[in-house]
Amino acid sequence: xxxxxxxxxxxxxxxxxGIFTYNGETxxxxxxxxxxxxxxxxxxxxxxxxxxxxxxxxFIIGRVL
Numbered sequence: 501x502x503x504x505x506x507x508x509x510x511x512x513x514x515x516x517x518g519i520f521t522y523n524g525e526t527x528x529x530x531x532x533x534x535x536x537x538x539x540x541x542x543x544x545x546x547x548x549x550x551x552x553x554x555x556x557x558x559f560i561i562g563r564v565l
Contacts, residue, residue, distance in 0.1 A: 504528060508562035517543075519561040522550060528564065 512518050514533045519526065520540060529540040538552040552558050
């Protein structure tokens with residue numbers, strides 16, 4: 501039920517919060533670049549972090565403002 505404002509079509513920097521589609525599922529998470537890996541990390545401890553693997557499909561929809 502939350503509303504977020506999103507700036508579409510931008511490059512995200514490390515630890516920016518964004519809207520992502522990963523393997524067909526949509527997420528609002530922080531992107532973390534670490535040790536040549538990409539993680540989508542959750543700010544809510546009730547949800548797990550996601551490590552992005554090749555050749556999975558990750559699309560950046562935009563940055564949360």
